[in-house]
Amino acid sequence: MHVAPRRLFENVIVVQYIGLVCVTLLTLFGFQAAFGNVLTRANLEVLAMNMVFEGIMALGMTFVIITGGIDISVASVFAFSEILVAKLMVQAGFAIVPAILVTLVAAAAIGALNGVLIVLFRVHPLIITMGTLLTLRGVNLAITDGHSVSGFSDAFLFLGQGKILGINVPILFFAGAALVLGVLLGQHRFFRQLYFIGGGERAARLSGVNVSRVKIIIYMLSASLAGCAGIMAAAKYGAAHWAHGNLAELKAIAAVAIGGANINGGSGTIGGTVLGVIFLAVVHNAFVTSAVNTFWYDVVSGMMLLIAVLLSRFIALRNARALLGLKQSKMDQLSATSKT
C-alpha cells in the first residue's frame, strides 16, 4: 500500500501481520475440523456481519488512537444514530435520504462536540468521550422510553439486509471505507499529520500542524463512521433500540490493538485494524459455533480484549528483546574486532 520503501521498523510490523493472519487461519480451519459448518458461505456471512459494525467503528477508532486519544462514545453514537434515523423516518415522516443525511450530520456534530471539548479543556479524551457516552446513553434511553422503533420501508432495509454482487451491503461499505481510509492514511498529508500529533503534540504544533483542527476532524470522522454503522444496523435489524452496540467500543479498541497500534498513539495502520477485525470476527464466530449459552457473549468479548492486549504486549516485549539481542551482537562484534 505504501509507495515509499521502509526499513527496520516496518519489517517487524509485517511479521506481526503475518502472525496474525496465521493465527486467524488456524482458528478458522481448526474449528472447521472440530465442528464443521464453519467454512460454509452462510456461516462466513454470519461471521462477517457479526463484527461489521464494530469494524466500521474500529476504522474511525484507528485514527483517534494514532493521535494518542480514544473515543469510547462510539457505541452510544451508534445507538443514537439508529434511533434518530428510525424516528425521523417512522415518526416524523422523513424520506430515506433526508433522514440519513440529518442523522449523519447529527453524528458528525456529536463528534465535533467531542473534539471541541477535548481541545478546549485540554482534558484527556477518555473523560470527555466517557461523558458523551453517559449522556448519549441516557438520551437514547429517554427518547425511546426503552422501546424499540421499527417499521422501515423495504428500500431502507436494503441498506442493511441487501446484497450487491452477492456481498452484504454493510460489508461492502466496510471494505470500501477501509480501502479509502487506508490510502488516505498512508498517502495524504493531512492524515499523515496524525502520526506527528501522536508522536508529540507540542512539537507538531510548533511545526505548524493545526492540532486542534485535526483532532476535531478526527473525532468527527469517528462519530460519523459510527453514525453510518448505526444507520445500516437499523436497516439490518429492522429496529432501533437504545441497548444496541453494547460494548462495541470495547471490540473496536480490541481490533485496533490487535492490529498492532500502540494504544498510547503514534503508530497503527488501517490494514492492521482490518486484520484485527477479521481475527476477532473469526474468534467470536468460533465461540458461537461451539458454545450454546448466549450469555457467554460478554465474557468472550472481554476475554478477547484482554487476549488482544496481552498479545500486543507480548509482541512488544518480544520486539524489545530482539532489539536488545541486536545490540548485544553488535557489542560483541565490536569488542572482538577491536585491538585497543
Place this chain on the structure above:
Amino acid sequence: MLKVTAVSKSFFSNKVLDSVDIDVLKGEVHGLVGENGAGKSTLINIIGGILQRDSGTITFDGQEVNFAHPLEAMAAGISVVHQELSLVPNATVSENIFLRREKRNALGLNDWRAMTRAASQVFERIGIDIDPNALAGSLSVGMQQLVEVAKAISIDVRLLIMDEPTSSLSEKEIDELFKVIGDLRNQGLAIVFVSHKLSELFKIAGRVTVLRDGRLVATAETSSLTTNDLIRMMVGRQLAALYPPRASAIGDVVFSCKSLSRFGAVRDVAFEVRRGEILGLAGLVGAGRTEAMRALINADSRSSGRFWLEGVEIQIEDPAAALARGIIYLSEDRKSSGLFLTYSIAENIGASTLDRYADRFGVFHFSALRRRSREFIRRMDIRPPDETARVINLSGGNQQKVLISKALDVNPKLLIFDEPTRGVDVGAKSLIHARLRELAESGVGVIVISSEMPEVIGLSDRILVFRNGGVSAELDNRKGEVSQEAILSRAVYH
C-alpha cells in the same frame, strides 16, 4: 542581518527581558549565553515568532518585522532548532523535514519521489548522508539532531537559531554538528548558538552575547575573552575555582562490583569506589554508563553481577533493596524519573524516606518533614526558599538541588549521580560540585556520570572510561593520567 533593539518582555509582573539588544551578521556564528532564567530562551522564542515581545524593535534583513506565529518567521527565513528533538518516529525522514510542506501529486496524495529528491538535496548541502526514506525512529540521536538541522535549513533560511543543540550528543556527534554549522556559516548563513557549554562557544562562535537576569551584559569577540571572563559576566562574580579541590585522603573501599552485565547494554563491568573519592564515569552517550548503573540497582534487569558493600557481599534485588542498604541512584532525566513534579519541595525531599517521618503507628509527621526540608533549602541554597513551593516551578538548578537533598536525606553509603548538572546554570553548578565533594569527604562513595568532559575531569579522583557497554580504561587523576585526549582516545574506536 538581524538587529534586535531594546526588546522587553514580561510574563505578568515578571520581567523576563529588559531592553535587550543583539545583532547577528551574515556568515557569523553568534553565541548566546546566560544562566538559567537569564532570558536566552525567551529571546530566541521572540525572534523565532513563538512569543511576542512587549516593546522594542526587531529588524531582519533591513526590514522591521513583527512575527505573530513561528510560521511567519519561517516564511521570512528564520528557523529554530529546539533543544528537545521533535522528530516523529513513525514517519519518514523526508516527511519530518517537509511537514506541512509536503510535495503532492495531482490527487492530493504525497509524492514520495519528489520528497526524497528534495530531502537528498538538503542533505547534500550540509554534507551528511542519511536515507530520506528511513523511519525517523530508526536513527541515532546524533543523526536525528542532524535531521532537525536539515529540517531547519530546508526552507529558504537566512537566520538559523540553535538552542542547546548538543545536550544529548556525544563528543563525536558534536564535532560533526560543528562541521555542519561551519559549512553553513561559510555559505553566508547567520547563526545564533545558545549553549551552557562554554568550551563549545569558544570553539564555534565568533562573537558572544551575555545575558544576565534579562539584561544585556555585553557582546564581544570570543577571541578577546577567557572562560573566566565569560563566567564573570554571566554571574556577576568571579568564581574562585571552577571545581572544588580534589580529595586529600582516600580511604578504603566502600563498594565494589564484579561482572556486572545486562543483555544488550552492559558487558562485564567491574569497579571499586573508595571513601572520600569521586569516581567519574566518562564516555560517549550510549556507551553504557547509565545502563550499567541502572543495572546495578536492578532498575533494568541485569543478567549478572556481584556486589560488596563495606566488604560484605550483598544482593540488590531492586532499587528499594538498594536504598535499604544506602545505595541511591539519581536519574539523568529528573523530569520523568527523578522528581514528583506537581508536588512540593518538601514532599520530594522526603520521597525516599517516608518511614523516617512516621511515628510507630505510621502517622506521618509533616512538621518534621518541613523542618528537615528547610534545613536542606538553607544548605543547598534552594530558591524560592519555600518548602511548599511546587518543584515544577523551579529552575533546573534548583530542581537538581532538591534531588540531591532527597538523596542526602537517605544518609547514603553510595551515591550514584547521573548527569548532576545537565540543564543547570553556572551558579548552581558550582554549588552542586561543592556539595558532592563535601559528601565524598564525609565518607560516602560518590559515582558521577557526566558527558561534559571538563566536569568529569574537574570533579573526579578517578575516571572509568566506558566504551561499547564495558570499561575500556581506568584513569587516576592523582597519578596525572587524566586528560581530555586520554579519555577521548579510550572512549572511541580507532
Place this chain on the structure above:
Amino acid sequence: MMTTDATDATASDRPARQAPPLLGALASRQFFLVLINLAIFVALTVLRPDAFPSWTNLKAVLSLMSYDLLIAIAMTIVLIVRGIDLSVGSVLALSSVTMALLMRSGTPVVPALLAGLTVALLCGLVNGLLVAVVGILPFLVTLGMMSVARGIATVLTTGQYISFPNAAPWFTQFGRHEFQIPSGLGNYGLPVTLLIGLALAVITSLLFSYWTPLRSFFFVGESPEAARLSGLKVTRLTVAAYLLSALFVWFTAVLLISANKIGYANYGVGAELRALAAAVVGGASLAGGAGNIFGTFLGVLMLALIGNGFVMLNGNPNWQQASVGIVLIAAVGIDALRTYRDRR
C-alpha cells in the same frame, strides 16, 4: 509562607490535581464543592419546598448515596495510583451474585460473605497484576474485566434475581435497619448503611492523608518511574490499590444485598462512570498522584442531589443518566478552566 493552594500551576498537559496536604487545611476545591452542594440544596428547597426537604426524601437520597460513595472511594483509590477501574460495577454484581447464590443454597452467612470477598479480591488481583506486572493499560484491563465479570454473573444467574430467604435474619434485617433518633418533632431514622458508608469514608480519608503506607500511593501515581527509583515498591503498591478497591466493592455488595435481599447480575450498571465522575469532581486525576476522599464524598453528594433534583422537577428518571454525563463534562470543564487560568 504560602499555604497550599490545590489548583496551583501544573505540568502543561495535565489537569489540576491536589498534592497530599502538608498542612491538612481544606483546599479551595472542596470549599467550592461545598458551596455548589449548598446551592443545589437551597435551590431545590425553594423550588419544591413540600417534597424536597422532607426527611423521607432526604433519607432516601442519602441511603442510595451510600452505595455510590463506597464505589466512588474504590475508584478514587485506583485513580491515585494512576489507574482506573471500569470493572467496579461488574465486580459488585459478581460478588453479590456469589454471596446470594451461596446463601440460597444453604451456606451460612459469614462463609458466604467471605466467599464474596474472595471473588472480589480475585478480580482485583487479576486487574492489579495485569496492570502492574504485565504492563497493560488499566483502562483496557478493567474494560475487559468489566465485561468478563458481568458476563459470568449473568451466566450464573441467567439474569434472574437471586433471593436467599433461608439466610439468618440478622443479615437481612441490618441492611434496612435505622437508628431511631427520638425527637420532639417526630421520628428521624438514620439508615445503618449511611452510617457505615460515612464511617468508612471518614476513616479512609484520614488514613490516606496521614498514614504513611498509604501516602506512598500518591507518589506511585504521580511518577511511577521516580517512585521506583525512590525505593517504593511500585508493583506491590499498585496491586494493593486494586485489592483495596475490590475490598470497597465487596463492602458495597454486602450492604446492597442486605438491603435489597437479592443478588442480581445487573447491579451497578453504569456505576463506574458515576464513580469516576464523583472522584474527578472531588479532585482525583486520571494522570494519577491526586485524590481526595472528602472531595469524592462531595462529588457523590452532588450527583445524588442533582439526580434527586431531576426527579423532583421532571419526573422522568431516564434523564438522570444523561445528567451524570453532563455533570462530568461540566465539572471537568470548570476544573480544566481553573487550571488553565492558574497555569498562566
